[in-house]
Structures are given as C-alpha cells and as structure tokens.
Amino acid sequence: MKQLFTLVGLLSMAIIYSACDEETGFKAPDENPSTFSEVAHITIGGETAAEIADFDPKTKQLFVVNNDGESRIDVIDLSDPATMSKTGSISIASYGAGVNSVAVGGDYLAAAIEAETKTDNGKIVVFNLSDLTEVAVINAGALPDMVTFSPDAKYILSANEGEPSDDYKTDPIGSVTVVMVDGFTSTTLDFTSFNSFQAEGFRVSGPDADLAHDIEPEYITVSPDSKTAYVALQENNGMAIIDLETQKITSLVSLGLKNYAANGDQVDPSDEDDKIEFRDVPANIFGVYMPDGIAAFEVGGETYVISANEGDGREYLYDADEATCDANGGDYDEDDGCLAYGDEERLKKLDLLESAFANADDIQEDEAFGRWKAMKTDGDSDSDGLYEKVYTYGARSFSIWDAEGKLVADSGDELEKAVHAAGLYDDGRSDDKGVEPEGVAVGEVNGKMIAFIGLERVDAIAVYDVSVPSSPMFLSILETGDAPEGLVFISAEDSPVDKSLLVVSCEDDGTVWVYSPEVFM
Template sequence: MLSRSLPLAALAAILAGCAADGAPGALLGFTDEPAGSNCPVGGTRIDAGRDDDGDGRLDADEVDTTTFVCDGGDGADGTDGTDGTDGTDGTDGDDVLIDVTPEPPGAHCPSGGHRVDTGVDDDGDGVLDPAEISSTAYVCDGDDGDPAIAGFQLIGRLALSTGPVAEIVAASPDGRTLAYTSGDAGDVGFADVSDPRRPTALGVVDVAGSVASGRGEPTSVAITPDGRYAVVAVKDTADPIGRADPGALVFIAMATRTIAGAVAIGVGPDSVHLTPDGTRAVVAIEDEEDPDGNAVAQARPGSVQVVTINAANPSASTVVTIALAPTVGNQPTDPQPEYVDLTPDGQTAVVTLQENNVLAIIDLTTATVVRYVDAGTSRHGRADLANDRAIDFTATGFVGQLQPDAACLFADGSHVLTANEGDVANGAFAAGLYSGGRGFSVFNLAGDRVYDSGDALEWAAVRAGVYPDRRSANRGIEPEGCAVGQFGGTEYGFVLAERSSALFVLDLSTPTAPAIRQVLGAPMRPESAVAISARGLVVVGGEGDVTGGGLWIYQAVTDPSEAGHGPGVYDLASDGLGFGAIGALAPDPATGLVLAMPDNAYGAARVWSLWFDHGARRLQVIGERLLRDAAGQPLTGYDPEGLAVLPDGGLVVASEGVAGNGAAAPCVGSAQSNRLLFFDLAGRLDPRFGGDGIVDLPCGAVAGAVDWTAVTGDGFEGVATLGAGVGLRIYVALQRGLTTDGRRTRIGEYTPATDTWRWFFYTLDPDRGGAAGVQSLSELLAVGGDRLAVIERDGGWAGEAATKAVMVFRLASGTADVPTDPVDKVRAVDLLAGRFRFDQERLEGLALADGALWVVNDNGNGAAATFAVRHDRAALEVEPAPVPGQSAIRVNEVNSSGADFVELINLGATAVDLSGWKLTDNDPTHVLVLPPGTTIAAGARLLIEGDTSAAALRLPYGLGSADSIVLSTPTDVRVDHHTWTTHVASASRCPEGSGAFVATPPTPGATNACP
C-alpha cells in the first residue's frame, strides 16, 4: 500500500523501468493541482505514460492518461461565540491514499503494467479499502517497442538421479520457484529457478498419506497468487472401483515446504486451477473407475468442485460440487472431466471432458454450466496409420474425434487452445472413427471451433524427425499438455506431444490461423507446461518413460540464430522426408556432406545425406538412398549400427546381431548375425568383399575365431577404416564383449586382402548396477594414425546418466589377441559436462566433419528429439596423462603354485604412491585395488600375498595354472603384466626388475634368485 504521504518522487521511481526487458518503462508524473474545476480545493495531478525516449522523464508528448487525486475540503468554521470569539476550526479533511499494484498481462494491459487505485481514507486507518476507491487507472508497459520474439531457446534442465517424474508443473508468482507432481513417487517436488540456466532441486513433500489408504497419487498442482501455498490434488489409488475413496486437496506451505492442511474432495481428482485472487480452487473430479474400460460408461459420473480456501486454516476450506450432465458427446451419463482452466477474471471455467469429447463452460459466479460444446472431429488429408517401420504420409488420411486433454485460455480469456490427444481405442464410438485429433484446436467461449490444425502438427513432427512410427496406428504423436503466454507483445501457445517428447511453439496472434513456429525437444513423455511471461520463460515437465523425465526451461530470444537448443547444438530437419533413429554417422569426402543411417527401426536399410546449415544451426536432411542386395531389392532384416565410407566411395556397414550370433547352423550366419556389409557406389552389396558383400564373424578353426555361442545381443556398434588397397583394414566395435570377456569388450580388425581377423581388447568402466548403469560402446571413429575414438556410455537417461564420453586410444597401446593387454583409453570429451549436458540415451553417432567433431543420439525413431552436438576436434588430440611412478614400477616376481604372491619393485629414485592402483588376473571381475596409503620406497619391493594368506595386503582371488597378473593405474592404464600357461613355483625377472621372466626359487620380498 502506498499512501499520499509517500514522497511522490519515490513512487515514480518504483514504477519507472518496471517493464519487461526491451519495452519502454511506465512512468508517473506528479504535480500539485490548484483549486479549480478538477479539484475544488486542490490536490495532485498524476500523469501516466511510457518512457518512449528512455530518458527517465515523462515528457508532455509521452503522457497517455491523467488522473486527479483531490484533497478533502476543510470542515466549515464553527459559529461565532456570544463573546465574539471565533469558533474552533473545523477538522481537516481525510487523507487521500494511492495504492499501486502490479497488473498482469491481460485485457487492461496487454504487456502488463500497474494498477493505480486512489481514494479518500474515510475510516482513517491508513489503508485504502475497496469501498474507499474512487478512481482506478492503469499504467501499462509498452509493447510496440518490444523487440519481436524470434523463437525460444532451451537454456536449462533439471534431472535428478531418481528421475524426477515431473508430470504437472506450476510456477510461483515471481516465477522463481517451481512445484511439480510425481505421481508414482507420491510426492510434490520443488525447484529453484532463480537462475534458469542452473535450476536446483529444493526437495520433495510426500503427499501419499493425505488420503485414507495412504496410497495417494498427486495429479495436479497450482501455487496461490500470493505464493503462500502449493495446492495439490491427490487421488486415492487403492481401489478406485470398489472403495471409491475420496481424494484430497492438500495445502503445502511454500515457506517451509510442509503440509499446512488438507480437505477431502471427490473421487479421482485430475486437475486443479486457482482463481486469480487465490480465494478458490477449481478441481476437475474425473472419477475414472477403470482407465482401461473408459470406452464404456461407468457407474459414477465425474464433476467439478469449487473449494473456497480458508487461508488461515486450509483444512477448514469448504467444497461445493457442480454436477455435470452433458447434452452432447459420448457417454453423457458418465462425464469424465480431465483438465480445467480459468479466464483471467476468475469468473469462467473451461473444463475438458476427454472421453466424452466435450468442453464444459462453467459460470463460477453461479456455479452452473453455461454450455456443453461438442469438440467434434478433425479431418486429416494425409497420415501414417500403420506401425510398419516406415514413415509414409502419402496414404489417405482419416477422421479422428478430438477428445482433448488439456485446454489453455488465451491471456484475454476470449479463446481456448486444446491439445487433442484421444483416450480410447480407435472405433470405440463409431466404426472407422479414430481416437484423438492428433493436433490442436482453438475455440471461442461461445463454443465455436475457429481453427483445427488437421495434419499440420504431425507433418511438422515428420519434418523435425520426431514422428513416432510405432504409434502410427494408435493416436500418433498424442498432443497432451499446453500452455499460453504473451511474449514480446505476441500471444504464443505451446503444445506438448507425449509420444514425440516434443514442444511445438505456436503463434496465436490470429486465433483463426495459428502458425507453428518451432519444434523443440522436451523431456521424455512431456505432460505439462507453464508460461512465465514476466521472465520470458517456458517450463515443461516430463514424466519420463522409466527414465528421462525432468524439467526443461526455455527462454524467449530476439535473435533468430539463438533459437533452438543452445550454442553448439544443431537440430535436424527435412522438407518432408521422414527420418529418425540415427545410429551411425560418416563424412562423405566426395560431397562434403555427412551420411547418416538408422537402425532397424526402419524396415529397409537406407542412408541419408545431411547438409550443414550453420546460419540456422541445423543439419538439413536433403536426400535418401536405399541400400540393396545383389539382386537390386531393398535390403531388409538387418540392424545397421555403424557406417563408414570406403576409399573408393563405397560403404561398409556394421550390422548388429542377436545372442548366439544368429547362427542358422554352426558357423553359418544370417541377417540376425553380426556382419560387415560392403556396398558399391550404386548402393548394392559388393561381391569384391566376402564373395557376396557379406563378412561374418570368424568361426571355427580360422585365426581370430570367436565362439558364436558366447556372443551376446550387444554386438557390432561402430565401424571405421584405415589404409587403402591391400592395406585396407576395417575396425569394428562390439558394444559389449563375449560372455567370456568379463569387463572387457573388443575392437575387431578385419583385413579384406587376406580375409583375416584380429581382436584388440578394451576395458569398460565398471557397471554400476541396474539397466542405467550398464556400460557399453557405440560408434567407432578413425582419428589419425592408429588412433581411434569411441563413445563409451551407460544406459542412463537424464539424471541417471553418469557416463557419456568420447574416448580415444591407440591400437599400439594394446596387443592384438591378448585379453590381458587391452588398449589404454583416455577421455577426450565428457559429454555430460558443459552447457549442454548430453544425457540422452542412446548416443550412437560420431563423425569428424566440417572441421568439427559431431555427436548424435538415436532418438528411438521419434520417441525424442535428435540433437547433433558440435565439439572442437582438437579435443581428440589427447594422450593418457602419465601417472607418477608409472615408468618405475614393475611386476618383479609371481608365484601361482602353493602360496600365491605377487611382488612389485620400484626402480625409481623416489617413493611412489600406489593408492588406487589395480591388480587383476585374466578374469576382469577379479580386481585388487591397492588401499589408500600404499607406497613403495625407492629401490624397495612390495609384497602382495595370496588369497589364503592372513596378511593385510593380499589378493582377493587365487592365481590359476593358465593365468595372468596385470598391474594398472587408477585410470586403467596398463603398467606391466605377466602371463603363463602352466603353474610355476615362481617366475622372476632376471635381471631383477628389467629382464624377462624365468623360473626361479621363490624369494618373496627379497632379491630374485636369478641363475
């Protein structure tokens, strides 16, 4: 509250510069007004306007409105006394008060501003009460000076190691705190987004116990306009059909993040929205008894409840139920309200009845339904309606019932945007009628549909590479959530596609002709969005698909080059060619383009050509070529995972096999085997390689043969070439090793000139447990010389991701066909570090092209966005950092017969700290990590005794008759090793510490007994 006694200059300063960035600030000018026609006894003149010239002064030509705040007149003089003494002066008139409050964007101020209420303080309490307001003026921020919004950029993400499952998200009034529901966990989480580029988690509040069974599931959350409470709708999931236990509306105090109270509400609440004054909560009570049987009317109808909030004692809040009886749509006896939104004045609610295909318009002042609107159908002229591992929009379209999920009102409350998901099986309500509009619509509140997107949204998904073919027969991209907000003076809508993990940005300036401006990546299975217009932000919450959920934050930008996913992150797009599931990349030296290939998400093998559009930060898909068999037929049945260009311009493809290597008979391969496929310039299998263009894993008695029965389903994942002509060598990476390889996997070397194989071994980081912690390789890249790069990754999404890295190694650092001498790897690029944390799963494309190193994710053929992230190629010029003492420490003596032991020696002139160093044998699961504080003095020996010893420092495993001992640094760089084929009483280096191993009498901890 600002009273008349506040210095007027201070009041002007409060209002000056309050506009959004880039808009002219609102100013007030205060001058004394003499007694006259405007103010009978004088007062104050208040001029309001925008500071168009930015000089901090309200000039005469900048005044938009003028208001007069008048002083009260003095009371009449008292009557003269009998003795002629003047009467006492009358009392002074009451003070005039001014109340200035922020005005959100809306009908009074399109871009927001301030509301100025004035009046006389009749009761003298210093507070301008509503009954004392005599005039109201609005000082609006400018919008014509706002820079045009060029788009939105992903600037921040929040993903916890436990998920989070962020289904419905809400923002505090200042836009700096978020609340989100996690249904499976039964809690509400909070996040600090004061710095939206670095959001931080604030913890969770368990609300599962707020219902009778203790098995509550939060379904929606809203934050009161004063920021005092997070209001959460919770349904009881114990027995929705039999018990029909009521839900709860839970009030969480934002200041302490503790439950302040709760009130019982109807069965199965699904959505909550608060009136702008925060006095009421409007709740959609779906009462969905059987989610799998919602195409048949159920016994209990849903309703809408209005909760009048008792802010002082939330548990004493009162509930009024508005019954629903739709006169149109499906199953009118069983209304199932899904989502609710309110007009800016808080007087009207728009409620979606999804299964009924109805919108209900409710007058909250009378608690009555004004009208039921049949949402109707959407006609698509083109569509893909088959889950056939091909994206084909040339087929005849379909008619789908909208069945809208979310509904989001425009800022002025004149129109509502709907996300038309669908929720029942196709044909449930009429033969040939599809479920879901697969797009969005705009309605006015009179019930007229003024726009429907038809096939536009799915067609945009195709061009952005986020069309999920596996959902073609069943609701497609499934638009589910939405939001609306004003940015730069323009009304924008945001529609979320659940099955594409995509955010569609809409320009709603013309409600009858919205335009799709952007397609952005979103967290997995996005459920809701909130527009924080005052901060230029949009936040999307995703529930994830097992993993991958979280909160993603986007910012409005004015520079077109900044729109997208941030610096160094390129989108992929086409002019209508369907693409996705990119599992392999390779530069094409002949054209300067990049070639990309999908895995078996597509039925026929194909290669796409990609062109760099640096201005738009985009890789444009400009061509497609089908690969063919020797007869010229499209190649099918394979799972391509690696791609490289041969020196003559042909192609080599690594196709991943299944467990057991897909053997049709012993040592007889099939399309289900791990294979190298060679193609000529025309894209046909090239018989110059393997006789038919196909090279299988070596098997049987040949050199380099592997046991096919030990091959897992994690086979070929990347391929690269070195050399040319007779010196051509093909390298291929196994995602994980054979069942007999332990923690090591393999890099195969195939020489076409001799048709021979060799194997180098690569030690994976340890698995962490669970599917997210499984380590594997993907992709293989020739860096130069004998240096190769791979992607080593775990299986984690989002916050569960701990390892996503580009590793580099030299072939010469290991010994071919010797498992105990793997290559020495070094981390070149940590893909989880930096501004863009590349925590998608799966990262499978790696290429040197256009002067940079590129990493691309396989998006599961439209289940998520595809990102092409650019890195400095100089990052690959890295060598393993030497560990202190690495050149001085040697394995000096080994005994594998009787009392096992290993003796190390320090040949250097200084002591060496061996903390964290490792000793392994030929089973990679056998590891001794030397404990902290383990040191070896200059010239001294360190004895590690066998597993049967009682010594403090001993091996946790026994040494076998045909075994090895390998000494490595904490970063798995091999330092020394010894391998033997039969038990030896002792094998010692002679000369000591430097010579070859020879049989000697055991001398543990003493000078070797060399001959």
Template structure:
C-alpha cells in the same frame, strides 16, 4: 560454441521468418528429478515430473512426482542453474498442482480401485513444506486450475474408467464432476467446496462424464474437457452451466496411421476422427483451444480453437504432425495410436503476443504458436523437450517457460525424467538443427547414423535399422540454417525397399554412387556386410565378411565407412572375439583386389557401460573417428573425435598380429552437446568433413522410441 542459430522456413507449417524475429525461446537448462532426492535415498528408483506450477514471484517451481508420491520443488532464482529444494511427501498419488502465491495446492489421488475413487486437495507452504490445510474431494482428482485473482480453484474429478473392465469404455460409475473451492489466506476453504454436476450433457455416455482438464478465464468462467465423452463444458464462477458442446471430429488426411511398416509414409487418412481433448486453455475471454489427444476412440493429433458459444474457429488438421515430422520427431511406433499425441498446453503473453505452447507427448516437442488471431494460429518454433512432456508453465514476467517431462528410463539405463527451462530472449532459435524441406512430398526422417561429405556444402546421410522398411540415403544442404534434407533416395533391392539392412556408414564411390556399411545382428538375421549402391539407390553388389573375420563375430559390427584409394575402411564398434581388451579393429577391404585386412585401434576403458567407435572419415594425412561411450547425461564421459595418422593405416592380415595405430584427440564433444541446455545425448554417430575443412557432427535420435527424438547436427573448423 557450436550451436548455429537460424530461421525456420517450412513450406508446410513453419512461417517464413518465424525464428528470424528479434526474440525466440531457447532451452537454457534442465533439472533431473533424482536431484531432488534426499541424501541416502535410492536414486535408482523411478521418479517423474508431470504437472508443474510456479510461485507468484516466478522463483520456485513445484511439480508432481507420481512414482515417488511427492511434490518436487526447484529454486530457479538463477534459471540457467536450477537448484533442488527437495520433495514433500504426500501420502498418495499427486495428479496436479497449482501454486497461488507461495501456497501449492496439490490434488492427491488415494483411490484403492476405479469403483471406489477417493482423493483430497492439500495445501502446502512452498518454502517450509508445511501442510496448511486439506479438503476431501469425494472422488479421484485429475487437473486443477485457479482464477487469476486467486479467489477460487477448480478441480476436475475424473473418476476415470477401468480400461480392463468390460470393454473398457464409458460409462462406468461413479460419474465424475467438477469441484469449485474458495481460497482464503493461503488455504482452501473446505466449507465452500461444491460439486458441480455435469451429467446429462454429452452425447457419449452422458451418465458418466470424465472431466479431464480445466482452465479459468479472466471473467471467472471455467472451461472443462470431458475427454472420453468428447465434450466441452463452460461453467460460471458459481457453477452454473453457461454452455456445453461436442468437441466434434476431424477428417484427417496425409497422416501415417500404421506403425508396423517401420517407415514414415504420410499417405493415409482417417475420416471422422473424434477429438477427445485433453488440455484446454482460454486464449482470451471468448476463445478457447483444446489439445486433441484422444484416449478411448479418438485423437485427431492436433488442436482446435472454439468460440465459447461452441462455434469452431480453427482446426489444425495434420499440420502440426507434418511440422514435427520435418523436425525429425515423428514417433513411428505410435502411428496407429494417436501419433504425436498432443496433450498438455499453456497460453501466455510475452511482449504483447499471446503464445500457445502445445506439448506433443510422444514426439517430445513443444509447438510455439502465435495466437494473436485465434482463427489463424501461426507456428513460430518447435522446441525440444525431455521424453514425454506432460506439464508446462509459462513465467512471462521473467521471460521463462518450463516443461515437466514424465518418462524416467532408469530401468533401461536411459535418460531420467527432467524439468526443462527455456528463455525468451534476443537471438534466433537454436533448434531444430536439421529439418526436411517441406517442398513437394513430405520427407519424414529419423535415426540418422553415418554421414559423408558431397560437393560443396552437401552431405549424404543414412538412417539405420529402426526404419527397416524404408532404408534411405538423405541429401542434406548445409548452406542453409538449419541444415535441410532436400531429397530422400530409397535403397532398393530388385525394385523393392532393401530389407535386412542396418546402415551405419556411407561413403561415395567416385562414380555417383555409394558404399554402405551395414552392422549385422545374427539374432535378427541381419548380415554384417558392405553394399555398393548406385546413383538410383539400387544395390548392385553385396560384399560379405570373410570367414576369418566372421569366426570372431559379435553383434557389434561396422559403424562407419570411408574410402582411401581402392581401400574401404570400416570402424568396428566394439571388440570381437580375438581383439585385445579395449582395442577394436579398423577393417579394410580393397574394392579392386577383394583383399581384407585390419589394424587395431586403442579405445578408452569404460568405468560404466562400454566405449566404442561410431564413425570413420579419411581426409588428407589423417583418418578421423568418433569414439564414444553409451552413457547419457551426467554419466557421459567419452564423446570425442580422434585422428589417426594415415601412415599408420596399413592393413595387416586377418588372424595375424595387428598393428596398433596411434591416436590424437581432436575435439571433446560433450561441451558441444551441453550447449543445447538438455542432457548429454548418447549416440554421436555421424561425422563428415567438407572440402573447406568444416567438420559436421550429428546424433542418432533412435527413431523417437524411448528417446526425446532430439537430433543435434552442428559444425566447426
């Protein structure tokens, strides 16, 4: 078992000893939504998991799947091994589901356009799939919530605006409202349905409220967010408006608000940022918390606690984003558009402690907060989720937590949409596996590629071209758990951040500096090259590839570099023009004589996609490489470390017939990757071996772009 458990110790946001507690939440399983498709269905169709709920006994999950227009069901009687129960066709787009006992109440949008919204609430037996009842909602529903005693249901009727109409702003009639429906004998009582008018309350477009999310406390009071109106309404059980107030604004400081720089720099500010909340949850009968996603103008990137009388009790500011950045999950491409985008939320009590589970949709994480003092929430954990977590349900009676993750990247050959399960149990947290220290200037990071061992427990790692304006060499301390980035050294050319680099490998030069291997791409004018970088991060020498090698060029170049005496050895990711099929070059460069040479490495043939090399490390009598395919999840077949006898590494002349080296399998990494309970990650990219023989392996998280952002860094001997 490769996963090391640890205590979170962020100076910025994560409380000391947070994950040292007796119990923590850890992911134990995941379920891909295509697994619920019937035999013969096209599993390459897009599917999704958006809003999720659970049966009263905690054994069956139900989630909305908008692309397939179905309600998906999962048996979690064994939560570590979730099983498909199939889909229920809905005849429209499901927007929410609430399960009361064994009845699933599904809000279904049947609108033809924004100006004639329509929808209904359908009740289904969760076991048989039979429809038990249906109520017309006279509008487009968004979210649902039910009273803890199961007596009634609240539905937010959003009647959302058309973002393409006019200037895309509210108001656009018809206005939304809130529907309250009594529940009886597992069915909705349509005769009891009543529309609660919430017009005339907000300062922004009072004539056009757009209710987004709703929650009900133990007193039967209904909290509703009007997202685009930046407003919160509190209703009584009978629909009386008890109170309403503006969600207000936040002065954000220390954020990254620009995505064009391909860099993480938390030095900007946004004054008076409207919160525009999405989810709302009651903490207790007097306090509620909102997730400040934004939508039209706002997005304060965090969360806010209010007393139900409208008094602001706590504002998170940029602290949640900072903690996410330390964990390597900050989505730079969303910097100008709501950053990590908090959206979904759940409040539940485990072992007497009320926790908030806050979903960051664009960062693909869950912030776990101790909410015992609503005026002083404490971040206890950051959990990894699938791509774009949209819904979350707590099952405290079984010590379980579940998220629904909506992004399905089937068209791009990426991860499918997933439901992910977590258990609250004895033991320390298993994630994150790498953080930045949080001391002094915040170090944002991502897209870790090549690594090399330093002195003692130190590693050095580089980021790749995702951060094109911020090429960096990171110093990592592996003596602490999780491993911690303690410093970031910018790689510069003529005093400015070096451009046109795709750093995929790093090795030490023996004089305090480094050699860096850059994978070229002709279509982006990035050269295939070696760079000598001094201890200050300055590029002192650039070594271009020889003509004999470039004559056979493809875009799949250097993936790793290591040093043996005066020779640098670089692994080529895939075949170049003169390589035999399923063979790639290990290219050599002599730093003293400037000679070039190579040997051939025999890689596995790929049934689907491709296989190639992603790292190379020399140690003693062996040279180690990572060989991997480009497949994800259940399709992954090859994620392995092999070793080559150093005696085989005798470079032959480029253009001549090259020696084929022998290889021996050292470790299959797929079981390691499965141990984190998610899907098998694609890019195993980093390998380093400490002086004591400890192997460290890491994955590239693609800069949290069409990726869950999960970075796995683990060790073994």
C-alpha cells in the same frame, strides 16, 4: 491423464514492444517468440518423477509432482534457471495414494491427491507458500487428477475423473470441485442433471453407463476474468462450461468431428509400411477431437480456449485367472490378463459398409489404413454390424474454440508435418494417435499471444503465434525430454530473470527443462 500446463502471469493489459507497465514500472524485453531454446534441464528421478509443475514468482520456486518412489512434491530453486537445483520436498504419504497435480495461486500451493482406492473420494491439500505448512485439507470427488487456481486466486478447482475400477465393477461419477479460497469452503458439481444429453448424441461409451458416470473430467482452465471455467471431457469429446459466480454447470458442448477428407488434412496411418507417408484420408473416416489439456486466453476482449487434441481410448485390465475372467464376462489374455472393457479396434477388423467405403479392401490393408486404431463403439448407427463411418481417436492437432465452444481454427496436419520436417516423427506411433498433442500453455511474449503445445510421443513442443485466433502461425519446434507432460509459461514480469520462460516436465525420464527466447538486437 495428468495435469498438463499451468499459465503463470498472463497479463490483463497487452504488452507492446519494449513497453513499460505504468503500475509496476516493469519494462518488457523485446523478445523474439520464434527463438525459444533450452536454458538448462535437471533430473529429479526416473519414470513418473516429473509430471506436473507450477511456479511461485514470489519465492522463485518451482513445485514438481514426483511419484517415483514415495509420493511427494519436489521444490526447485529457479532463481537462476541456468543453475536450478532441488532444495527440498513435501511428503504426500499421509494424505493418500499419490499426488496427481499441483497449482500455485496467491499465497498458496494446492495439490490434488487421490485416495488409496482410486474409486474413493480424494482430497485437495493446500499449503502456505511462505513456509510450506498445511493450511487446509478439502474433500474432493473420486480421483482428483488436475487442480488449478482462477487467475484472481479466489477459486481452486479440481477435475475429479471418477475412473472405474480396473475390473469395471465400480464406476464413480465424474465431478468438479470448486473451492472458495476465502474460508476454503467447497462445492462438488456432477453431471447427473445432464443425463438426457446422451439421447441427444453426447458421446457415452462405457458399458451400461449413464452420462454422469461415463464423464471423466480431464482438465480445467479458467477465463482471464476468473468468471468462467472450461472443463475438458476427453472420453466424451466434449467441454463443460461453469459459471464460477453461481458455481453451476451452465452447459455441455459436444465438440464434433474432424473431417480429414473435406479439410484436405493428411495422416500417416500405418506403422507397417516401412516409411513415413502422409496420405489423403478416405471419406467417412473422421477424427474425434477428445482434448486433453486446454488453456483459456484473451484477444481483443474475447475469450478463447485452445485444446490439445490427444484422443483417448478405454482399456481396463486386471489380474485374474482365465476361469474367473470368463465368469466375469471379460476377455482373457495370457500376457495381459483380463480385459474388463475396451473400446478400441484396428480399422481392418471393422466390417465396413460397402456403399460408404467402395474400396474397403484396399483401405483395410496394413500398409494403408488397416492398422489405424478406431472406435468399435461408434460408427454403426443402425447396429447392423456394418460401419457407415469410422471414428479415430484424437485429431493429431490443436484447436481454438470461442467462449461458447464453437470451432474457430484447427492446425490440420501441420503438427505432424512440422515434426517430420524436424526429424522427430515416430513412425511407430502412426497407427495410434500420431504425435499425440497432450498439453498446452499460452502466454504473452512481446505483445504477441504465444501457444506451446506438448507433443508427448515425439518428445517435442510446437510453438505457435495465436494472436489472430482464426489463423494460428507456426513458429518452431523445441526438443524435450521423454514424454513432455506438464507445461508452465512464466511471463517476463514474473520471471526470476526478467525474461519469458517455458518450463516443461517430462514424466518418462524424470527431467525438467527450461527454455527462453532471444532478445531482438
């Protein structure tokens, strides 16, 4: 997956209503965070043309990943969002196969570049923001898929997914590269010292993989004090915590399970019942959070991490004839090719333990829960072929965690019901991961901490007040282009128009959207 948000200008001092920053003289506008609406949008290409973006407040330029055709970083003049325009591009062709992510920090623009062979080590390329010339090329791990700066711009970090080859014959280790901006020296951290965590229940699902090879770092966020990095380990349903001063991974946290039944959270699990119906979930069917985008923020001196609980199954297909596929131990399909490995299965195809699922036949009907995609690798604890529990991908929600990775709050079933109320719910995704929360950005608007959650499969953004982390409050739903991927919050102080802005890049239609709130009258 791609980088999903960038937080620009998160203020270290709380802004109160219509307050004036004594250091800068900036007077914060009296904005209403419930009223974000579209200012304008621009098309910069087709599919994959607008994946990830970041903003430089000094030059008032937006930098957007564009892999439609020749891989490049497009430059957009955002000095007037209502009339934004593309002014140039930075070619990435000489550095590798494609650009996956960009980030702005201090005087620099950083880009994550994957190698021509994705299992080889990639690069982080750094450019001067003043003239967009190359400053440094830094070796990273395999498949650097997301890059970010620490808030103080002293560190650059990349999440190196280390995805296996399509035939699953080569599986590099996942890693995180930490770059000291002063001198551009780097350290790449891997997870080999944590292999014992597999025996302690940390999810490892790849074939014959140890934890270090199975881990695929997805996303990174850094605490507001720039001391701690948090890394989303999506496929492993976990989070790593890194001490940036020592440049060591200090802990791995398993995020646990979402108990739909105990929480009273409903889902619409079927795409074949000709209706949108939110239903109570039977006992022993759980959601596995598996976050994609994460964002760190601070309230009352405490650090929190908000996660978009997308979920992600593994499916590795490659081109091969039937004989070759069979010889390699794959599953051949005339239309799809050779499946080297997959961990998804329809719930109706799992053999359920009757004592755990008394009404298994009813549950497994297509019109009930039978179409819901579940993990075939987990839930049969004694390997007798009968599933005592069913684990589904993602949680159809966002969650807030404390600095140690303990759950503080979860949005439950509110995202999907809010989208349905707005008339945007896609019933065709009910059997998969629903609205698929993918990215998240957090910023301060008129003294309130506001979260924006990208909902990839319904082309929307959910807006929440998370000023009280234990009790997130829903504010609104914003419509976007096709498949919102990257979210950038720009504070009013850093904004070219002295108003808070939200920038959303949409990868399936190549559009970039800008939103702003109204000012209280």
